[in-house]
Amino acid sequence: MKARIPSLIAGRLLIALFTMVVVSFTVFAATAILPGDVVEILLGQAATPEAVAGLRTAMHLDEPALVRFGHWLAGLATGDLGTSYANHLPIAQLIGGRLVSSLKLAGLTALFSVPIALTLGITAAAMRGSIYDRTVSMLTIGVISVPEFMVATSAVLIFAVWLKWLPALSIARDVSTFGELLKIYAMPIMTLSFVISAQMIRMTRAAVIEALQSPYVEMAILKGASPARVVLRHALPNAIGPIVNAVALSLSYLLGGVIIVETIFNYPGIAKLMVDAVATRDLPLIQTCAMIFCLVYLLLTTTADILAILANPRLR
Amino acid sequence: MATIVEIRDLEVEATTDAGRRVEIIRKVGFTIEDDEIVALIGESGSGKSTIALTLMGYTRPGCRISGGSVTVGGKDMVRLSERERQAIRGTDVAYVPQSAAAAFNPASTIMDQVIEVTRIHGLMSDAEARIRAVELFRALSLPEPDTIGDRYPHQVSGGQLQRLSAAMALIGGPKLMIFDEPTTALDVTTQIEVLRAFKAVMKRGGMAGVYVSHDLAVVAQIADRIVVLKAGEIQEIGTTAAILERPQHPYTRELLAAFAPNRAVPATTEAAVHPHPLLELSGVIAGYGRVMSDGMPAVPVVRDVTLSLAAGRNLGIIGESGCGKSTLARVIAGIVPRARGHILFDGKELAADAGARSRDELRKLQIVFQSADTALNPMKSVDEILGRPITFYHGIGGAERQARVDRLLDMVHLPRSLRHRRATELSGGQKQRVNLARALAAEPRLILCDEITSALDTVVAAAIIDLLKELQRELGVSYLFISHDLNTVRAICDEVAVMYKGEKIEQAAPDQLGGPDSHPYSRLLYASVPKLDPTWLDSLDRDPELVKAFGGR
Numbered sequence: 101m102k103a104r105i106p107s108l109i110a111g112r113l114l115i116a117l118f119t120m121v122v123v124s125f126t127v128f129a130a131t132a133i134l135p136g137d138v139v140e141i142l143l144g145q146a147a148t149p150e151a152v153a154g155l156r157t158a159m160h161l162d163e164p165a166l167v168r169f170g171h172w173l174a175g176l177a178t179g180d181l182g183t184s185y186a187n188h189l190p191i192a193q194l195i196g197g198r199l200v201s202s203l204k205l206a207g208l209t210a211l212f213s214v215p216i217a218l219t220l221g222i223t224a225a226a227m228r229g230s231i232y233d234r235t236v237s238m239l240t241i242g243v244i245s246v247p248e249f250m251v252a253t254s255a256v257l258i259f260a261v262w263l264k265w266l267p268a269l270s271i272a273r274d275v276s277t278f279g280e281l282l283k284i285y286a287m288p289i290m291t292l293s294f295v296i297s298a299q300m301i302r303m304t305r306a307a308v309i310e311a312l313q314s315p316y317v318e319m320a321i322l323k324g325a326s327p328a329r330v331v332l333r334h335a336l337p338n339a340i341g342p343i344v345n346a347v348a349l350s351l352s353y354l355l356g357g358v359i360i361v362e363t364i365f366n367y368p369g370i371a372k373l374m375v376d377a378v379a380t381r382d383l384p385l386i387q388t389c390a391m392i393f394c395l396v397y398l399l400l401t402t403t404a405d406i407l408a409i410l411a412n413p414r415l416r
Numbered sequence: 417m418a419t420i421v422e423i424r425d426l427e428v429e430a431t432t433d434a435g436r437r438v439e440i441i442r443k444v445g446f447t448i449e450d451d452e453i454v455a456l457i458g459e460s461g462s463g464k465s466t467i468a469l470t471l472m473g474y475t476r477p478g479c480r481i482s483g484g485s486v487t488v489g490g491k492d493m494v495r496l497s498e499r500e501r502q503a504i505r506g507t508d509v510a511y512v513p514q515s516a517a518a519a520f521n522p523a524s525t526i527m528d529q530v531i532e533v534t535r536i537h538g539l540m541s542d543a544e545a546r547i548r549a550v551e552l553f554r555a556l557s558l559p560e561p562d563t564i565g566d567r568y569p570h571q572v573s574g575g576q577l578q579r580l581s582a583a584m585a586l587i588g589g590p591k592l593m594i595f596d597e598p599t600t601a602l603d604v605t606t607q608i609e610v611l612r613a614f615k616a617v618m619k620r621g622g623m624a625g626v627y628v629s630h631d632l633a634v635v636a637q638i639a640d641r642i643v644v645l646k647a648g649e650i651q652e653i654g655t656t657a658a659i660l661e662r663p664q665h666p667y668t669r670e671l672l673a674a675f676a677p678n679r680a681v682p683a684t685t686e687a688a689v690h691p692h693p694l695l696e697l698s699g700v701i702a703g704y705g706r707v708m709s710d711g712m713p714a715v716p717v718v719r720d721v722t723l724s725l726a727a728g729r730n731l732g733i734i735g736e737s738g739c740g741k742s743t744l745a746r747v748i749a750g751i752v753p754r755a756r757g758h759i760l761f762d763g764k765e766l767a768a769d770a771g772a773r774s775r776d777e778l779r780k781l782q783i784v785f786q787s788a789d790t791a792l793n794p795m796k797s798v799d800e801i802l803g804r805p806i807t808f809y810h811g812i813g814g815a816e817r818q819a820r821v822d823r824l825l826d827m828v829h830l831p832r833s834l835r836h837r838r839a840t841e842l843s844g845g846q847k848q849r850v851n852l853a854r855a856l857a858a859e860p861r862l863i864l865c866d867e868i869t870s871a872l873d874t875v876v877a878a879a880i881i882d883l884l885k886e887l888q889r890e891l892g893v894s895y896l897f898i899s900h901d902l903n904t905v906r907a908i909c910d911e912v913a914v915m916y917k918g919e920k921i922e923q924a925a926p927d928q929l930g931g932p933d934s935h936p937y938s939r940l941l942y943a944s945v946p947k948l949d950p951t952w953l954d955s956l957d958r959d960p961e962l963v964k965a966f967g968g969r
Contacts, residue, residue: 316518318513318519319513320521320532322474322511323510324503324504324507325502326536337521413522413524414568
C-alpha cells in the first residue's frame with residue numbers, strides 16, 4: 101500500500117518528462133515550417149545568393165532538420181539556450197529579466213486571486229441556491245464572457261484617464277515604496293484576476309457541491325455539525341483534487357496567455373518577447389519561449405496531480 | 417416508562433424539479449416509549465426514512481415539514497431553530513445510516529469521525545472520547561478494538577463499518593437511536609452479527625429506538641412495535657406479535673404474503689419430461705485484469721465451475737457479494753470471455769467471446785440485468801427498446817413489428833399504451849418488465865436472470881417471479897436465476913447451485929439445501945436467512961467454527 105504513492109508520483113514525473121520531449125519536437129517542427137527565411141530577412145532584399153548561402157552555413161541552417169533538432173535539444177539540456185538571430189545576444193540574457201517580470205506578475209496575481217476565488221467558490225457552494233450564490237454565478241459568467249482586452253482598456257479608461265488614480269503603463273522601474281508597487285501592478289493584476297478567477301470559482305463551487313451531496317455530509321449534519329464545520333471539515337477535503345487542478349490550469353494561463361494584458365499595459369513580460377520574436381523570425385527565441393511556457397504548464401499540472409494523489413486517503 | 421417521542425399530524429412536502437409541491441407524508445402520528453424499539457416498515461417511497469429523519473428535525477434537500485409536530489424529549493423539533501436542533505443531533509438523538517460505507521468520510525480516520533460528536537458538542541476530552549470509543553468497539557464485538565479506529569473507512573469491511581457507525585451514534589449517549597435500514601446492504605451471514613450487536617447494545621443502554629426497514633423478518637427480531645407505512649400514510653400500528661400473527665390491514669397481509677412466496681411447481685413442459693442438457697459448463701475459469709503468460713486472468717473470479725441445466729428447467733445460483741455469481745452469468749453470455757473450460761449450449765460449443773458467436777446463438781441465450789435503470793437506454797421509448805431486438809434477430813419491421821411489440825407487452829402484463837413512454841417514465845417494476853420483455857423479444861431458449869428482483873420491493877418482486885413462472889409455462893424457456901436471496905431462488909428453481917469465492921461448492925434441490933447432508937457453507941447460509949419468528953435471532957445457534965471459516969467479513 102505504502103509503496104504506491106512514490107511509484108505513482110514517479111509515474112507522473114516520467115509522463116511530464118516524456119510530454120516535454122514530445123512538445124520540444126513539436127515546437128521545433130512548427131518553427132521549422134514557419135513561412136519566411138531568416139537569412140533573407142537578416143540580409144535584406146539586396147543580398148547576393150552567395151551571402152545568403154554563406155550565412156546559412158554559418159548558422160547551421162543547411163544541416164538536416166533532425167540534426168539541428170538534436171543540437172538544439174542537447175543545448176537545452178546543458179543550459180545553452182542558443183543565440184538570438186535578430187540581435188546576436190544569448191537567449192538566456194534576453195529572457196532572464198523578462199521571465200522574472202512575468203513570474204512576478206503571475207505570482208502576485210495568484211496570491212491575490214486564488215484565495216478570493218476559493219472563498220467565493222466555497223461560500224457559493226455552501227449557500228447554494230441563495231441570492232448570494234446566484235449573484236456570484238452571474239458575475240463569474242459575466243466575467244468569463246468579457247474579453248480581457250475589454251477589461252484592460254476599460255480599466256485604463258476608468259482608473260488612469262478619468263480618475264487618474266493609477267498609471268496607465270506598468271513599467272516597474274522606479275518603485276521605491278509598497279504603495280507605488282501596488283499602483284503599478286493594480287491594473288494588470290485586476291485584469292488577469294478577472295480572467296482566471298471565473299474558472300476557479302466555478303470549478304470550486306461544482307466540486308464542493310458534489311461533495312456536499314454525499315451521504316457522509318448528511319451524516320455530519322445529523323451528528324450536529326455546524327454548516328461551517330460540514331463544509332470545511334467534511335466536504336472540502338474531498339473536493340481538493342478537482343480544485344487544485346482547476347487552480348493549476350488557471351495559473352498556467354498567467355505565463356503564456358497574457359500577451360494582451362502585457363501589450364496594453366506595456367509590461368515587459370515574456371509573452372510580449374515571444375510575439376516580438378515571431379515578428380523578427382527569431383527562431384531560437386521563439387523555441388525557448390515556447391519551451392518555457394510548456395515547462396511552467398507541466399510544472400503546474402504535475403504539481404496538481406501530485407497534490408491530488410497525496411490528498412487521496414485511499415492511496416495513503 | 418415515559419413517552420419520549422410523540423409525532424402528531426406530521427406532514428412533509430417535497431418540491432419536484434418542475435417546482436410542483438407534493439405531499440409525501442400525510443397526517444402521520446405515533447408515540448415511542450423511552451425503552452422500546454419501534455419499527456417503521458414499508459416499501460421504497462413509503463416515507464419511512466423521511467419520518468425517521470424528522471425526529472432530528474432534518475429533511476432531505478427539497479423537502480420540508482409542512483405541518484404537525486415532532487416532540488422528542490419534550491421539545492418540538494419542528495419549531496426549534498436550526499442551532500437548537502444542532503445541539504440535539506448526535507447527543508439526544510443519534511442516527512445509524514443505511515450505507516455506512518458511504519456515510520463515513522473517506523478523507524479522515526474512523527476514530528476521528530467516531531469521536532467527532534464529542535468534539536462538536538464539547539462532551540468530553542479527546543482522550544476520554546477515545547477510551548469510550550474503544551469500549552463501544554468492544555461492546556459491538558469489532559475485531560482489534562484498540563487499533564481499528566486508526567484505519568480509514570476503505571480499509572475495513574462493510575459489516576464492520578456498519579457497527580462502527582453504531583459506535584459513532586452511541587458515543588454521544590443518545591436517548592433515542594434511529595436505525596435507517598442498517599443491514600440492507602449487508603450479506604445475510606454478516607447481517608446476523610450486526611443485528612446481534614445492535615440488539616445487545618440497545619438492551620444494555622435502555623434506549624428508545626426507531627428501526628427503519630423494508631424487511632419484516634429483520635424487524636421481527638429487534639422491534640417491540642411495528643408501524644406499517646404505505647405512500648406516506650400509516651396503514652397499521654401494533655405490537656410485533658400482533659402484526660405478524662393477526663395482521664388487520666390488507667396491505668400488511670400483502671407484505672406478509674409476499675414474504676413467503678409460492679414454492680416452485682415442477683415444470684411439466686414437454687422438455688421437462690425428457691430432460692436433455694441445454695447448458696453445460698465444464699471447468700470454466702474466468703476473471704478480470706491482465707492476462708498472465710499461462711492465459712489465466714490476474715484476478716480469477718470464477719474458478720473451475722462445472723454445472724449443467726436441463727431444458728425446460730431452472731437453475732438457481734446463490735452466493736454472497738463477491739462470490740462470482742454475476743461474473744459467471746457474464747461469462748456464459750460471452751461478455752466476459754472465459755480463460756479456460758467449455759460451455760456447451762444445446763450440445764454445441766459456444767465461443768468464449770459474444771462477438772464470435774452466431775446471431776442465432778446470441779438469440780437463443782439472453783441476459784436480463786439487475787438494474788433496469790441502467791440497462792435500458794433512457795433516451796429510447798419502450799417501442800424502440802422492444803422493437804430493436806425484433807428487427808435484429810428476426811428481420812421483422814413495419815406492422816408485424818408493431819404487433820409483436822404489443823404481444824410482448826401483453827406477455828409481461830404491461831398496458832399497450834406504455835409503448836410510447838420512455839424508460840425513465842416507468843416505475844421500478846414496470847422497467848424490470850420491459851427489461852424482461854426485451855430478452856423475450858429474441859425468443860430465447862435460456863434467459864440468464866442476474867439479480868433481477870434485488871432492487872424491487874417484496875410485493876413487486878413476488879409479482880415478477882409469478883410472471884417468470886407463467887412465461888415458462890407458456891413459452892417453455894429455461895432460467896438461470898442468479899440471486900443472493902435464498903427465498904427468491906427457492907420460489908422458482910428446480911435446482912440450486914451454491915457459489916463461494918468463485919467456486920461452485922454444491923448443487924442440490926432447494927429442499928435439500930441447508931440440510932444435514934449439505935455443504936457446511938450452504939448450511940451456514942441457509943441458517944442465516946432471517947425468519948418471521950421473533951425469537952429466531954435469539955435462539956439461533958450457529959456453529960462458531962462455521963462462522964469463523966466462512967462468515968469472515
